[in-house]
Amino acid sequence: MPSNVLPPAMETAELIWRDGVPESTKFGDVYFSRDDGLAETRYVFIERNHLPERFHSLGAYGHFVIAETGFGTGLNFLATWSEWLKQRPSEGDHAILHFISVERYPLSRADLRKALESWPELAPMAQELILHYPPLINGTHRLVLAGGRVRLTLYLGDVLDAWDDLEFQADAWFLDGFAPSLNPDMWLETAIGMVRTHSKPGTTLATFTSVGRVRRALAAEGFAMAKVAGFGRKREMLIGKLPVTENAPPQAHSPQSVAIIGAGIAGATLARNLAERGVPVILVDEAPEPGSGASGNAQGALYAKLGVDYNDQTELAATALAFSQRFYQRWETEFWHPTGLLQLASTEQEQDRQRRFLSRNRYPDDVLSQVTAGEASELAGIPIHREALWFPQSGWLQPAMACNTLIDHPAISAMFDFRVASIRRERGQWVLHGPNNQQITAATLIIAAGHRTASIAPRAQGTELRLKPIRGQVTQLRSESTQLPQVVICGTKYLNPPYNGYAITGATFDLHDNTPFPTLESHRENLEQLAQLLPSVNISGPADASELQGRVAFRCTTHDYQPAAGACPAKDEDCANGAYLLTGFGSKGLTWAPLMAEYLADRICGHPPCLNRRLSRRVDAERLYRKPLTDR
Structure with a gap:
């Protein structure tokens, strides 16, 4: 990476165009x-891997995994x-195509659009890919396409890092971009060894090249290799297959x-994710309606x-933010309002932090950019007196409406006013005992109960969960008595744009306060800190905070403030066999929920x-379990 490109930004491909190519x-x-x-592409990769017949014969709830060594223009993926x-033309088909690809020098969105204009027959898919094309930052990006029937995992970085970092077993390989003349023997042997690691009995591969040392290296890893006629003027190409053994494990099926x-928001997002994969879900809550706890703010x-x-923690947060922005796009006319968001540094400590952040990082402008006080004022529609970070793809949601909308799916059955009294494992099933002798039985159990999760x-006897509730109070401001922004503003407090005559500000962070109702003290804290952050808001509402x-609401937070x-x-029979946690989102539940739900659904469905x-x-849930100090 050139010295002038700071992480996590990627160095994009530099192109010249000749006759549209x-x-x-x-x-x-x-x-x-x-x-x-x-x-x-169709001849080399699709036909030589026998994909048409393999796709057609896959079960209704199966999945097929293709891995590719160079994403390029995405042409192979779109084909x-x-x-x-x-x-698989049926909309009711729940089989999923997983396509995993790596790109060290990704195309810009503009170059990608131009390159794909050459293929009008792929235009609808190309448009969807361009719409969901991730920000060009280092790491792993999941794109959910075709209503969830196609999932692209795009790793931006080095191919060896990708195969070392990702978990998958490919059904077929597209060995594209394998240029032996550009890579030393050691690189080639390592890469091909990793191809074998991510393969299983029956895995096939195809590659443009017919170079002898590529063929020999693949054969040494156990692939049965053959030369076949190449495409067009290319005389030969290579294909290969790992022999099928009688003891090959069956493909995992959805629960x-x-x-x-x-x-x-955690449970609703996961329920929707699983339902769209064809998994029947029973959603249980002790409240009378969804989004009644920490997800119930307006x-x-x-x-x-x-x-x-830019460490693992930052990468996780940046990945979650970008994924959530893509996830909520389809509900823009309902509960999602992508107004953009300004992050202000209102204290000397935060100003110093922001300076260090900007000196050490470079993010693409579609993730964030630094703006002057004047630019921030223009974006917000109210006077801003300091520089800020501008997140153009962010905004605000109506969380309770989001929960209601997400669970509106025929594969989701919701049971409210159901307070779980006990959970038992009986004859290979999870049984939830509730009020009036009600019972719910399911093969798989997920606890996404916020601060009640612990x-x-x-859990095994003698262990505890390192989770803690943190009280948060928000305050409602009237539009007619305040000067409100047209974008979200975050700092020591956050302030949303007005909606239906009101805007929400807050929230307090009360670690040792269990008061379940709003207090005057918390209202004053919200208003005083908001006035310091944004004097131009000109709070002239009720003189009496009462x-x-x-x-x-009570946020659920882990000991390390990372999601689980x-x-x-x-380690105990009661904790094994299909029980999962989805919790610890703290005050960032709207950001964490889509990616964590996607990840957990991947795990549950294999x-x-x-x-x-x-x-x-x-995010491993096992880190939350420990024995009490008195027992250690």
Whole structure:
């Protein structure tokens, strides 16, 4: 990476265009054939991997995994997506195509659009890919396309890092971009060894090249290799297959039924994710309606505070923010309001932090950019007296409406006013006992109950969960008595744009206060800190804070302030066999929920996970379990 490109930004591909075909100035190679790139892709990768018949014969709830060594213009991916829909045209089909690809020098969105204009027959898919194209920052990006029937995992970085970091077993390989003349023997042997690691009996591969040392290296890893006729003027190419053994493990199937305890944003997002994969879900909550706890505020900001250093924690937050922005797009006319968001540094400490952040990082402008006080004022529509960070793709949601909308799916059955009294494992099923002798039975159990998770989650005797509730009170401001912004503003407090005559500000962070109702003290704290952050708001509402309206909720936070999504530890029979946690989102639940739900649904269904190994370890639920200090 050039010295002038700071992390996490990626160095984009530098192209020259000849007759509508892009060429890499760095490698001196075209991205697709000048004769007919789409026909070449179909011949080399789709037909030589026998994908049409393999796609067609896959079960209704199966999944197929393709791995590719270079994403380029995305042509191979779009051609495969097109073939997938051709072989599986039914909207009611729940099989999923997972396409995993790596790109060290990604195309800009503008170059991607220009490159794909050459293929009008792929236009609908190309438009959807461009709409969801991730910000060009280092790491793993999951794109959910075609209503969830196609999932692209795009790793931006080095191919060896990708294969070392990602978890998957490929059914087929597209070995694209394998240029032996540009790579030393050691690189080639390492890369091919990793291809074998991510393969299983029956995995096939195809590659443009017919170079002998590539064929020999693949054969040494156990692939049965053959040369076949190449496409067009290319005389030969290579194909291969790992022999099938009698003891090959069967493909994992989705669970028969899932019970989710908790109908806040975490439970609702996971329920929707699983339902769209064809998994029947029973959603349980003790409240009379969804989004009654920490997800019940009238407004909530979609926001992440990114770390000064781009470490695993920052990567996870940035990935979650970008994924959530893509996830909520389809509900823009309902509960999602992408107004943009300004992050202000209102204290000397925060100003110093922001300076260090900007000196050590470079994010693409579609993630964030620094703006002057004048630019911030223009964006906000009210005077701003300091520089800020501008997040153009962020905004705010109506959380309770989001929960209601997300669970509106025929595969989701909701049971409210159901307080779980006990959870037992009986004859291979989870049984939830509730009021009036009611019972709910399911093969898989997820606890997404917010601050109640610790009291009801299954765990081995003598252990406790490192979770804590943190009280948060918000205050409602009237539009006619305040000067409100047209974007979300975050700092020591956050302030949303007005909606239906009101805007929400807050929230307090009361670690040792269990008061369940709004207090005058908390209202005053919200208003005083907001006035310091934004003097131009000109709060001229009720002189007596007792006239203000507000709401109290209890966030659920982990000991390390990172989310938890994963299986309960299998150290005790009561904790094993299909019990999971989805919790610890703190005040960033709207940001964490979509990515954590995608990740946990991947795990539950046995699909390639959307998080790499480093980030998977960071959210592992087992870290929350420990014995009390008195027992250690």
